[in-house]
Structure formats: structure tokens, C-alpha cells
Amino acid sequence: MTQDGSELKRMVEEFASCAKCREEIVEIGRLPASEFAFHWKPYARRGPPFKYVFLTWEPPSLTASDARGTGIEEGLVDVPLQFFVRTFLFAHPDDASFLITNMAKCSIKTDDICQRTRDRRWHYCSCYLKRELLIARGCRSQFTLISVGLLPRRFLERRSAILEGVMDPHSIYRITHYSRRCEARFSTFAECQRHDFESFCDRFRPQYQNFIATGDNGNFRCHKTAIGDFQRMFKWRDELRVGLQLAR
Numbered sequence: 692m693t694q695d696g697s698e699l700k701r702m703v704e705e706f707a708s709c710a711k712c713r714e715e716i717v718e719i720g721r722l723p724a725s726e727f728a729f730h731w732k733p734y735a736r737r738g739p740p741f742k743y744v745f746l747t748w749e750p751p752s753l754t755a756s757d758a759r760g761t762g763i764e765e766g767l768v769d770v771p772l773q774f775f776v777r778t779f780l781f782a783h784p785d786d787a788s789f790l791i792t793n794m795a796k797c798s799i800k801t802d803d804i805c806q807r808t809r810d811r812r813w814h815y816c817s818c819y820l821k822r823e824l825l826i827a828r829g830c831r832s833q834f835t836l837i838s839v840g841l842l843p844r845r846f847l848e849r850r851s852a853i854l855e856g857v858m859d860p861h862s863i864y865r866i867t868h869y870s871r872r873c874e875a876r877f878s879t880f881a882e883c884q885r886h887d888f889e890s891f892c893d894r895f896r897p898q899y900q901n902f903i904a905t906g907d908n909g910n911f912r913c914h915k916t917a918i919g920d921f922q923r924m925f926k927w928r929d930e931l932r933v934g935l936q937l938a939r
């Protein structure tokens with residue numbers, strides 16, 4: 692097993708030419724090529740092996756304009772999640788070793804077809820997911836898998852063969868998905884603990900702003916900080932601290 696990420700890179704190149712979902716799923720086969728052109732590129736930092744792996748997916752969209760705007764950009768990176776992982780899961784942010792990947796390796800717009808074909812796409816892409824997780828684990832005996840939203844965890848628990856030889860499917864953690872659809876869950880949680888939330892914001896705001904300005908060589912600079920960013924991180928910290936040792 693190589694440790695320099697070349698194996699992961701090779702796999703990403705391989706699934707760029709995979710046509711399985713297009714061949715097997717009728718609704719996708721009917722789509723014009725331009726609507727099925729995207730392949731997910733995982734975000735990898737300091738690995739393999741990685742200490743944490745996050746499983747994301749295209750959430751159901753709220754509106755038609757939402758569907759047009761999201762889900763098809765390559766390497767979509769959630770900035771609050773990036774900061775959260777470095778800050779709360781690692782004592783030293785520079786050591787943060789993690790992978791953010793998608794359940795589907797080929798992605799389509801977050802519309803009705805995306806929803807209806809989700810299970811089948813995840814099924815056909817699962818051979819890549821398994822390979823990816825084995826690469827992610829590398830020589831480590833264990834890594835922590837975190838489902839962004841409930842669906843990846845539920846899918847993997849029900850199809851236990853996918854994680855066979857990788858890890859126990861019942862040991863997957865979960866955080867609330869960062870989609871617009873979940874906004875109310877984050878804000879309600881913060882409002883219920885207003886005092887704690889305010890001190891949380893005061894404590895982490897300077898660090899977060901510095902991260903946006905300088906993190907990943909300035910790649911996050913165009914991100915506009917919003918109160919919602921802090922609401923998410925505040926809830927994620929609560930969701931994970933039950934089972935994991937958080938650094939803060």
C-alpha cells in the first residue's frame with residue numbers, strides 16, 4: 692500500500708471513465724451527456740492513511756434554483772466543516788488528517804432524478820467506495836467514519852457487505868447535513884442554548900476568520916462568514932462529543 696496518495700489518485704482517474712450508472716440506471720441513461728459529466732473528487736489532507744473519513748452526498752434540494760445551482764461543481768468544499776475538523780478533531784490543526792468523499796462517485800444535479808436514483812447510484816458506486824475506504828485506512832488498524840446526514844450511515848448499515856473487511860458498519864458516527872434544508876435544526880439548537888452559543892462564537896470567531904483568510908493557501912477566501920457557520924459547528928461539536936474525544 693503506497694502512502695503518498697497515488698493510489699487514491701489512480702482510483703479517482705478510474706472512476707472518471709466508469710459508465711456503470713449510465714448503463715444500468717435507465718433514468719440516467721436518458722440524460723444528455725452534459726448532465727452526467729461530473730465525477731466527484733475527494734478532498735484529501737495529510738494521508739492516506741487518514742484519521743477521519745467523512746461521507747457526504749447530494750441532499751434533496753429545496754427549490755428549482757437550488758437544483759440548478761448546486762451539486763454539479765467539482766470538489767465542492769464546505770468551509771465550516773473544513774474548519775470544524777481541523778479545530779475540534781485535532782489538537783494541532785496542522786496535523787489534521789482527513790478525507791471528505793461522496794457516497795456516489797458520479798454525481799448529477801440535485802433534482803428529482805438525483806433523488807430517485809440515489810440508492811442505485813450508491814449501490815453501483817459502492818465498489819469504489821470500498822476501495823477508497825481501504826486506501827484511506829492504509830496501515831492504520833482503524834479510522835473513524837463520519838456520515839454527513841443520516842443516509843450514508845443508514846445505507847451502509849443495511850448493506851453490511853460493503854464494509855466487510857473494512858470496519859464495523861455499526862460504528863459510524865453522524866453529523867447533521869450542511870444542506871439548506873437542515874438550517875432550522877442548527878439555528879434552533881443554537882437558540883435553545885443562546886448563552887453557550889454566544890461564548891462559542893466569541894471564542895472561535897477570530898480563529899475562523901483567520902482560517903478563511905489563510906487556510907489552504909487562500910482557497911477559502913471567497914467564503915462569506917455567516918452566523919449559520921457557527922450554528923453548524925456548535926451543533927456538530929455537540930453531536931460528536933458523545934462518542935469522540937474532541938480537542939476543544
Ligand SMILES: [Zn+2]
Pocket residue numbers: 709711712713795796797812815816
Ligand atoms: Zn456511478
